[in-house]
Amino acid sequence: MADREQHQQLAGAAAGGADADADADAGKGQHTMLRSDRDLEAATTESQPQTDLEKNIDNSTGDVDSGASTDSKVDRDPNVVAWDGPDDPENPLNWPESRKWLGLGLISAMTLVTPLGSSMFAPGIPGIMVEFGESSATVATFVVSVYVLGFAFGPLVVAPLSETYGRAPLYRWGNVLFVVFSVATALSRNMDMMMAFRFLMGLAGSVPLTIGSGSIADMMPIEKRGRAMAVWALGPLIGPCVGPVAGGYLIQAAGWEWVYWLVAILAGIFIPPSFFLMRETYHPVLLQRKTNRLRNETGNTELRSALASKETPAERWKNAILRPLKLLVFTPVITLMALYVAIVYGIMYLLLTTFSFVYAQQYGFDEGTVGLTFLPAGIGMMIGVVLFGGFTDFLVKRKQAQGAELKPEVRLTPALAMPCAVALPLGLFLYGWTTHYAVHWVVPMVGVVIFSCGLMGVMMCVQNYLLDAFPQYAASVTAALAVLRSLAGALLPLGGLEMYNDLGLGWGNSLLGFISAAMIPLPLLFFVFGERIRGRTKLRV
Template identity: 35%
Template sequence: MAPLASNESAINAVDVAPTLDIEMAPTGPPTTTGLGVKEDDPFLVAFSPSDRRNPLNWTTSRKWAVTDILSATGFNRIMVSTIMAPALPLIAQDLDMNSTEAAMALSIYLLATAFGPLAIGPLSEIYGRKRILHLSNVWFLVWNIACGFATTKGLLIAARFLAGFGASAIYSLAGGVLGDVWRPEQRGRSLSVYLLIPLLGAAVGPIIGGFMAARTTWRWIFWATSIFQAVMILVSFTAFHETYGPYILQKEARQRRHETGDQRYQTLHERLHTGQSSSSSIFLKTLTRPLRLLSHPIIQVSAIISAFDYGLLYIVLSSFSSLWTDEYGQSVEISGLHYIACALGEVAGSQLGGVLMDRLFVYMRARSSTGDEHAPEARIPLTFLGASLAPIGFLIYGWTAQYHVHWAVVDTGIFIALFGMQIAGMPMQAYVIDLYVEHTSSALAALQFLRSLTAFLFPLFTPSMYRALGYGWGNNLIAFCGIFILFPAPLIIWIYGARLRAKAVSSY
């Protein structure tokens, strides 16, 4: 079996839309795909390449509809991860929590997002994106409401964990859906539009939370986000269409078998599993796919880059407010406004990064001497630009904060840092989507596992680091770690990526 990206032409054959055609055998000599299935097989349920019902061939408006629904859903789920940060002292006082327990109530949500995608990503490759999105939406809503009604610290922490588990679906579903409907040359634009709103969520969460904590009960933090979530559930039920081709194709194949009584009608996906002992073994193999993918060197290197970036983001998000309240003597409400610099940095990085990514991909493909029309490594050079800017931003942020320079200079430093991190991170996500075309959700779940762990763990040592080293040397340490991680890791993929792809085992 040909590995990974080399299977793309064959895998595209099973990306289908809600109503499918059976391709009848053409005249002429029989041919085979890279997966060993005859293309002239009249019983192979597949799409013709130009069929407009294929998610890859949907109208642009329909593609943007599913993209925008995921974007708005991601905004709320990511915002909930940080919105309670300014209210932690009030929550701790109300529920008799010590500082460790209060921090746990905030960060346990992120811990849940490490484990949720490991199950949710593969399940979307069994039951389809639409069903899993709806179930996760309802699950998140129920437990987020429970957070608002919590009367004990144990209930709050448990409800936060379960809400985070439901919220984590967006981390694996979003990339999977984008891979389902957008072609590689459109990857940058689709990612930039999708990320536009969710990136605001993590940054504006503390802003909204600060004002709500100062003017009403902390419980409205959860009730208000639950109202928004309920609206998004209604929208997704009416406007979100199934995008996962193999799932829809299997439904069509079952219908054909039922109507004709001929069991030879099968999808390419079903034929790949022919000979396996039982449906339970297939189910178990699917659920363990993200963990098995973590054994792939490509996933390991990509996960290290993404996890380090994500951990640094949550170092900033968890400590930025205390800088302004403790060092600059600003109020909680005003301190939250500085997160606008964080949001602007990430949004600017995503929008510019998306444009540069698509242009670079087309340029690199045109100058390829190997004839490879779809070399995923064409994404990688953009990461070096981001890896250069992020350490500079952290150095500016650290030393200007250390000497209490005007707030605008500090915010400029954090803008540059997050701008660079976003430009470095987007190509890695696109790279993984390009590699694991059919199992994008599982591959992104593997990445998210490490990302969420660093987001959970890094803020735990952040206060001690800044107390011991100060903002200047503390951010020096961050910048130097960034240089030694964010440069060599992409270089490994740039040099050895094609060789690693050739040796990689199948993601089935």
């Protein structure tokens, strides 16, 4: 009712020429009228696109930084609907912490379950190859990585859908489809069926991976995003690592089909909570709902959302699909950082798809025991979360306490980013040469722990940096990262076994280590020159 009375008062003031000073005294959150033509001219000048971008609001796309305030715009027009001041309880940034973390916990749980399907059945690949009469090494690795290929193409559809219908429907129905395709995969009777349904599982499972960071930006202020991003990012990284631990023994005891039955059950658990507990967080959709409600209550059909796009639905859809690709191709910061993440992510998947063969051949592990070889990667990522999750927020809070200008490059502080980057090649060299000489299996697992710890740190640094640098394009930036990262995760493993056969485990992993070492200067480069590079990027997306 407060919203209704507010807009009725403003409409009356507009019709009767009420004095703007009286409107200003009407209370917090009420909008004032422009007092003169000079004010109107100033407002017109201030509302140009470059000013909106400084406030992290993009009227043409609907992308919005959750921390941006729309009050400065709506004060000038009583027909524009925005949040009722900075403390509006409907704004997800002002939700109680319990509600925020309940939503984030649910999203993170979904983000953990969907990657389980990517590698949980990896220990059973040798048996599946025999059952389906396959002998190609390429098929053996592609049946794992085709799932990640779904992660690559899914964001191109998920991101624009989320910008049109909001985030909550995508989480709900994406999870339902994921359960359906998991059941279909469990019922597969040949390799072609399995690959097709695993690809569809990846498409549906890409939803929480694509828009999870956007939900965090909707709800969390910048000084709390580091921890939230760490919790969310843990899923797509630790899921493929811990899944095979249970999958190895499950396949040995009940057969590979039960891997997918288990994944379907786990994902199905979250269907009721997603429909009854999950709330929409996307600001443009929430403000549009508020606008529609006020139109019905007041009868004022001129009301419009402060974040409403002027584009037609077709134009908005087309731009939303193309935006991640434009950002990926034409924005150097995103291009290089996405390439860095893609390479290390692809290396991780190459290791995951070959663990079953390497440890079976070098150390004689059986199907059950070989599943345990994936555990060190999960342990390393947990260590990475503990070490780097809180540290990145600490750096932000320290800058705020010092009163210094808070720039996105703080996420790439050398004390944080450089140890992560150095850990990647170090872990690969240790893993490669110790498996080559069949040193006790504990030693190569230590190498995997070091690598995965560095991987977690790099992912957190890059994702937080790009989210802070391009908050108005949060969903599109995440989609751009996911596309390149998942393509690398799907395609790099295809040559893994052949590479080991040709170069050996020592030099094969050393090659990966040299590639990782060549990428070490990137975080330092953008820490020093990132602001200048971003300032020269003039791309209208």
